Amino acid sequence: xxxxxxxxxxxxxxxxGGVEPMKASYGKLMMWxxxxxxxxxxxxxxxxxxxxxxxxxxxxxxxxDFAFSNLYWPIxxxxxxxxxxxxxxxxxxxxxxxxxxxxxxSSVTMVLAVEAGHRMDRKNVEKYLLWTLLGGITFLxxxxxxxxxxxxxxxxxxxxxxxxxxxWVERTVFGANxxxxxxxxxxxxxxxFFITGFHGTxxxxxxxxxxxxxxxxxTGFYDRRGSYEMVEKVGLYWHFVDLVxxxxxxxxxxx
Amino acid sequence: xxNSNGHTVPDDGGAAHRKVIWKTFWxxxxxxxxxxxxxFTMHHGPLRISIFVAMTIVKAFYIVGEFMHLxxxxxTLIWTILIPVIFVVxxxxxxxxxxxxxxxxxxxxR
Numbered sequence: 237x238x239x240x241x242x243x244x245x246x247x248x249x250x251x252x253g254g255v256e257p258m259k260a261s262y263g264k265l266m267m268w269x270x271x272x273x274x275x276x277x278x279x280x281x282x283x284x285x286x287x288x289x290x291x292x293x294x295x296x297x298x299x300x301d302f303a304f305s306n307l308y309w310p311i312x313x314x315x316x317x318x319x320x321x322x323x324x325x326x327x328x329x330x331x332x333x334x335x336x337x338x339x340x341x342s343s344v345t346m347v348l349a350v351e352a353g354h355r356m357d358r359k360n361v362e363k364y365l366l367w368t369l370l371g372g373i374t375f376l377x378x379x380x381x382x383x384x385x386x387x388x389x390x391x392x393x394x395x396x397x398x399x400x401x402x403x404w405v406e407r408t409v410f411g412a413n414x415x416x417x418x419x420x421x422x423x424x425x426x427x428x429f430f431i432t433g434f435h436g437t438x439x440x441x442x443x444x445x446x447x448x449x450x451x452x453x454x455t456g457f458y459d460r461r462g463s464y465e466m467v468e469k470v471g472l473y474w475h476f477v478d479l480v481x482x483x484x485x486x487x488x489x490x491x
Numbered sequence: 492x493x494n495s496n497g498h499t500v501p502d503d504g505g506a507a508h509r510k511v512i513w514k515t516f517w518x519x520x521x522x523x524x525x526x527x528x529x530x531f532t533m534h535h536g537p538l539r540i541s542i543f544v545a546m547t548i549v550k551a552f553y554i555v556g557e558f559m560h561l562x563x564x565x566x567t568l569i570w571t572i573l574i575p576v577i578f579v580v581x582x583x584x585x586x587x588x589x590x591x592x593x594x595x596x597x598x599x600x601r
Contacts, residue, residue: 257567258564258565258567258568258571259564259565259568260564260565260568265568268568268571268572272571272572272575272576275575275576275579276575276578276579279579279582279583280582282583283579283582283583283586284586286583286586286587286590287586287587287589287590287593288590289590290587290590290591290593290594291590291591291593291594291597292594293594299535311535313530313531328531329527329530333523333527336523337520337523340516340519340520340523341516343554343558344512344513344515344516344558346558347512347557347558348509348512351505351508351509351512352505354500354505355500355504355505471558471559472559475554475555475558475559476559478554478558479551479554479555479559482547482550482551482554483547483551486526486543486544486546486547490526490530490543491540491543491544
């Protein structure tokens with residue numbers, strides 16, 4: 237590591253083995269390579285969503301007449317229409333909009349922390365990392381609420397007609413789990429849990445990493461090391477989490 | 492001035508960079524607001540989907556380019572990151588097509 241951070245300006249920067257490739261330090265480059273592999277994982281999940289969605293019929297009628305059924309894919313704005321403390325009020329996509337705003341805002345505070353790190357400005361690094369932490373934790377809280385609501389379902393549930401052992405059976409389903417759900421075909425809830433869950437896990441890891449970097453910054457570790465590059469590396473990860481949410485938001489909630 | 496972590500701090504103390512950061516934030520926010528507007532005013536269809544996809548790619552460009560600083564990295568690094576994404580695009584097209592076929596097959600069997 238020492239060779240990457242102590243080079244003087246003008247000379248080519250070195251890794252232990254020689255000249256630095258792509259003008260990026262070892263840690264930053266490896267973070268980029270990790271992120272590209274993570275891109276493939278998330279793409280696999282979102283592509284599966286596309287494949288499964290297109291293998292089910294879409295809802296054909298007017299949006300206003302939409303009712304939940306296991307026969308066709310639901311319209312997302314009808315599923316995600318609840319906001320905490322406003323029970324029974326129909327507010328399509330409002331809560332997920334708030335979550336999106338929180339994540340974008342936390343991405344901005346992260347990049348401001350990185351920028352402060354370039355100037356070795358410890359006070360501002362701490363300040364902006366705290367804002368980023370707050371944003372990340374708030375997002376996780378919002379997601380926990382959204383999951384709880386999705387699992388418990390609406391007040392009335394949905395009557396589902398199924399063909400079981402030669403007979404048509406009608407029963408009311410409330411909320412969702414991996415085996416059944418009131419909103420639409422079973423894979424809809426499965427994909428919701430997997431995709432937002434996998435993203436939420438990434439947010440959680442990001443919060444942990446941010447906390448670690450905040451702790452080390454505020455105890456003066458990076459000042460002693462003479463480099464705030466770790467803030468930049470964790471920043472890359474945090475922006476990636478935000479980037480994934482942009483795609484999840486479009487393909488899961490809007491399209 | 493170059494400090495010990497190899498970063499050149501501009502004379503304005505990074506004020507210009509911070510301005511770019513906030514500008515990017517507003518662009519992302521406004522694009523998201525427009526997406527909401529479209530979600531509630533436009534009818535569902537291929538046009539709406541392509542508008543959403545296009546806006547998502549623009550947002551991704553700003554996040555990766557400015558926030559992740561890729562726009563200002565070495566050209567080889569930019570291509571190292573972008574070229575593998577072509578495989579993802581191929582996978583999306585191939586599997587959406589497959590999904591449509593599964594849908595058709597199920598209907599023929601019924």
